[in-house]
Amino acid sequence: MSNERLIYLPLGGAGEIGMNAYVYGYGKPDEERLILVDLGVAFPDMDSTPGVDLIFADMTWLKERRDRLEAIFVTHAHEDHLGAVSLCYEELRAPIYARAFTANLARRKMEERGQPQDAVREVEPWPETVTAGPFTVSFAPISHSIPESNGLVIDSPAGRVVHSGDFKIDPEPVVGEPFDPDLWSAIAKPGVRALICDSTNVFSTHAGRSESELGPALTKLVEQADGMVVATTFASNVARVKTLAEAGERAGRSIVLLGRAMRRMIEAAIETGVLTDFPRVIGPEEAQDIPRNHLMLIVTGSQGERRAASAQLSRGKYRGIELKEGDLFLFSSKTIPGNERDVIRIINQLSEKGVDVVDDSSGLYHVSGHANRPDLERMHQIVDPQMIVPMHGEHRHLREHVKLAEANGRTGIVAVNGMMLDLSGNAPKVAEYIETGRTYLDGSIQVGALDGVIRDRIRMALNGHVTITVILDEGDEPLGEPWCDTMGLAETGNSRAALVEVMEEDLNQFLMRADPKTLRDDDKLEEALRRIARQTAQTEIGKKPEVTVVISRMR
Structure with missing residues (x-):
């Protein structure tokens, strides 16, 4: 066997x-x-x-x-x-x-x-x-x-x-x-x-629905729109991009593709013969000379990606094009779990501009x-x-x-x-x-994942960061007072004094009392300074920050 x-x-x-x-x-x-x-x-x-x-x-x-x-x-x-x-x-x-x-x-x-x-x-x-x-x-x-x-x-x-x-x-x-x-x-x-x-x-x-069922509803939506129409979907969904473009073409609109991923997918589909009859598209520069109600943009960013075309249009201009009151923005996509907050942010930003937003809650515009x-x-x-x-x-x-x-x-x-x-x-x-x-x-x-880089970044984001610098002379005695730099922490704490000043005072008090053995041992000194800084921050602002200690010795 x-x-x-x-x-x-x-x-x-x-x-x-x-x-x-x-x-x-x-x-x-x-x-x-x-x-x-x-x-x-x-x-x-x-x-x-x-x-x-x-x-x-x-x-x-x-x-x-x-x-x-x-x-x-x-x-x-x-x-x-x-x-x-x-x-x-x-x-x-x-x-x-x-x-x-x-x-x-x-x-x-x-x-x-x-x-x-x-x-x-x-x-x-x-x-x-x-x-x-x-x-x-x-x-x-x-x-x-x-x-x-x-x-x-x-x-x-x-x-x-x-x-x-x-x-x-x-x-x-x-x-x-x-x-x-x-x-x-x-x-x-x-x-x-x-x-x-x-x-x-x-x-x-x-039962699942066919991609071919979407054309009539999308065409009707675009035809009834008064202003500029913008639609976003997954760039890789070449069939959906084609269906959207054909809906715009039937409504007498010029088609603009915005977003590197969108253009790359369509180029690859044409190069490999997958796509042979895609409607004519124009560039964003040419679109400047066309009336808004004759334009349809198909853009990347259906999942709320901050750098994609959808997000940039919601914040302001993108490639010289700006959304205005009365325009229509369509999400021809489903929001992937975990992306809801980013998508809602874009919807609210569009709403503030007076743009009408249509999503897939009706089931008419996405399969x-x-x-x-x-x-x-x-x-x-x-x-x-x-x-x-x-x-x-x-x-x-x-x-x-x-x-x-x-x-x-x-x-x-x-x-x-x-x-x-x-x-x-x-x-x-x-x-x-x-x-x-x-x-x-x-x-x-x-x-x-086990290297700790992302874990440390999260901890800094959650807790803030303090850098402590201490200089010791040839005799291992403090040369001046320690000083602190903070990032991501409130400037003033419960004592109404500057957090940095309170922290520096507590650290200096410790250095003045520290025994020679501690002052000679970098590890023990670093541990003590870190503990005091975190305790002071906890008392003043209720946070225990991440702490970096820099000890310099004059030799």
Whole structure:
């Protein structure tokens, strides 16, 4: 009996929505040849990750096994699946396989970070295959909210696994390939050992709607608007951008695309032949000479991103264009949980300008790119897997997806990041647990979650900061009084005196009383000064700040 096994290990994307990274392996335990499916990012927020640019899965486990990594396969071009490819290439050094549209965007990312573009290899869809060690992998077209999305058909000596990728069941997605039940039935025919499946909308009990349903409502909205119309959506939703542009064109408006990501997506779609009949667009400079009621802007920033076009328009001018009273602003998107505060800020700023804001509360102007519960059930029926492993969801989504599978007589298991599953038997079982975490792109440097950088930044943000400077002479006696600089703290405390002056006085009193042994020992002196500064701040302003002590000795 063979002791080789088929493993599945999520490093990101299981127990959360974002930074997807899934490892498959086949071989003897601890000798498996490996492939990685997707390598995405998540986005920071000011509460938990202040100042961070991007977040992605910790690749330490995979980096330590780089000699066993055969390839990276990217299902589609959303940032939470593609965004970390160029960030991690130096560590992983494996070929990257993707279809044309995704490959185009991947090469742009590689070029921006000085990585070799030829590491990205363009592949054709099913039935074409890529051989990667013991695996044979095919890209199976599936509908989603970005062109050329794919599930992966992963064959190994242990049988066939289907990795759904992000998907919905849409027969008319406007741009990109429709869901083809015949293709998926053909994929299922030899038998599928496991379906690793998108769980995002498992709680949505109604059947999903097609992208093609939005055109009439959007056209009517734009036609009835009196002033300038601005619409924001996900830049990657090329079909939605096209539908919005066509609605504007039918209403007799000139179309302006604003935002680097929006232009890049449309360029990539045209370059790869995904998009062939996009309405004519004009630049923001040309728009200055066109009456406002003949203009429609399609802009980035549907999630409230501070530097995107939507936020900048809400604050003032952007590229010479300014919103005015009577204009219409449409959110043709769903607000991702966690972004509500930023989106509401923009809505209020637009309201202050007298702009009328329309969101998706009516359900007329947005459809999801993910399969709802009835569509998940249909996918289960078509693929007919021996076992179902939910992915791409928070823990509650994964757990509910398992309940759905079991209610229909199928075997399922909740596998979160770091839980390695053995898929070789008749039911999935936990093989081992791997330590996983997050890596932060902080400026131009990658920082580990345990490095303390972000923790210290949060502590400074919460508590403020004090720098204490002390000078000692050759005899280890204080040379003058200590002085303090504060940041992020109230200037005056409960005593009605300046906080800095009270703190300096307390520190000086301590130095005058300190014994020679303490004055000679930098560590003891630093600890004492830090304690006194924090105690004084607590008494004066009710805060215990972070403290940096600088001790200079005259030698």
